[in-house]
Amino acid sequence: MYYRGCQDQAVDCYRRSLRLAKEASPTNDVEAAANLVALGTIAHTRQQHEESIELCREGLAHANSCGDIRHAVAARRILADSLRSQNLLNDASTELATAKMLCALEQLHFDEAAIIVSQAWLAYERAIVMSEPEIAAVAAEPLFRAGLKKAQKARNVVSQAEAAIGLVWCDFLRLDSNSASEHLAIAVSVSNTEKFEWLAAALSVGRAAFALLNGELAIAQNLYDEARQACANVGLPAWEADACVGLTAVHHRQGNTERGDKLEKEALELARSCGTFRTELVQMSLTRVKTNPATVPY
Numbered sequence: 001m002y003y004r005g006c007q008d009q010a011v012d013c014y015r016r017s018l019r020l021a022k023e024a025s026p027t028n029d030v031e032a033a034a035n036l037v038a039l040g041t042i043a044h045t046r047q048q049h050e051e052s053i054e055l056c057r058e059g060l061a062h063a064n065s066c067g068d069i070r071h072a073v074a075a076r077r078i079l080a081d082s083l084r085s086q087n088l089l090n091d092a093s094t095e096l097a098t099a100k101m102l103c104a105l106e107q108l109h110f111d112e113a114a115i116i117v118s119q120a121w122l123a124y125e126r127a128i129v130m131s132e133p134e135i136a137a138v139a140a141e142p143l144f145r146a147g148l149k150k151a152q153k154a155r156n157v158v159s160q161a162e163a164a165i166g167l168v169w170c171d172f173l174r175l176d177s178n179s180a181s182e183h184l185a186i187a188v189s190v191s192n193t194e195k196f197e198w199l200a201a202a203l204s205v206g207r208a209a210f211a212l213l214n215g216e217l218a219i220a221q222n223l224y225d226e227a228r229q230a231c232a233n234v235g236l237p238a239w240e241a242d243a244c245v246g247l248t249a250v251h252h253r254q255g256n257t258e259r260g261d262k263l264e265k266e267a268l269e270l271a272r273s274c275g276t277f278r279t280e281l282v283q284m285s286l287t288r289v290k291t292n293p294a295t296v297p298y
Contacts, residue, residue: 007042007235014038029066033059037074044082045198047237047274052082073099073111077118087277089126096122113151113159120144120166128298129280133288136298137170144170148186161191161199168206172296177213184210201230205243209296212246221250241270241282245297249289 014035021031036059043052056079063072080095096119103112120143127136144166151159164187171180184206191199208223224246231240244267251260264286271282285298 007046011039011042014042027062029062030068030071033063033066033068033071033075035059036062037071037078040075040078040082044078044085046235047085047278049082049085049275053079053086056082069102069106070108070111073102073108073115076102077111077115080122081118084122084125085275085277087129087275087280089122092122093119109150109154110156113147113154113156113163116143116147116150117159117162117166120147120163124166124169125277125281128284129277133173133284133298137173140166141170157190158196158199161187161203164190165202165206168210169298172209172213173298175213175294175296177210180210180213197230197234198236201227201234201236202239204230205239205246208243208246212249213296217250217254221247221254224250237270238274238278241267241274241278242285242297244270245282245285245289248286249293249297252290253293 018032018035018039021028021035024031036055040052040055040059043049043055056075060072060075060079063069063075076095076099080092080099083089083092083095096115100112100115100119102108103115120140123143124136124140127133127139144163148160148163148167151157151163164183167183168180168187171177171183184203187203187206191203204223204227208220208227211217211220211223224243228240228243228247231237231243244263248260248263248267251257251263267282267286268279271279281298288295289297
């Protein structure tokens, strides 16, 4: 249900399962960890980062108490992603490093691919917020490539798609349309967008940005409008904010500054609902596309 965007129903199911796991005698730590990590994942998707951090830490405690390495790794990954969203970048880096070490020790190649992709996004966003966007691609691209390779070997299609999307964003930083086209094709080819609606929404933002990069403003506008609606439908305010940044760029380049200014405010409003870190990223992205017409959003 969660992967199809039915988050409320999924939360109800996970909470019922969690209650049963805790009421068991003795406590079913494996089930408790699994359900807490799932709830933490949904909270993170909804930008409820403090709740996600609390849920993942509780899930990690249950996983550690029963030696459940796989759920311990998953808890640390989602925990790191929520810490990153709270601008606690060093803490996030520590969690990911520990999770990656556990994956290597236990040969959890499927899980390790997801960890590497999270490390790549951390490297990318850290460089952006440190006002070093020119090195973001340099810092993140090797990790995205390593994550893609690991995911391909482990047949982790979600991490393959996420790594390919990350490479697309690195290409956007370099304004490399040819490479972006190749990596976007990889992401599309491995994505089960019927099962993973959130992935379809993220890809729609990528397609729109690609059109903007190529100066196809009318196409970009239509694609960004579709992307924004897709993101709203599955509860992805961070990606929806990115779509609004793209639409801001499109309308300003078309000379429609009044509409562009309105979309800029909407982008920032969506970003604020995701926390200070996302707000900072979106603000920097807006500055980039408004001051340099050749660029696309971060």
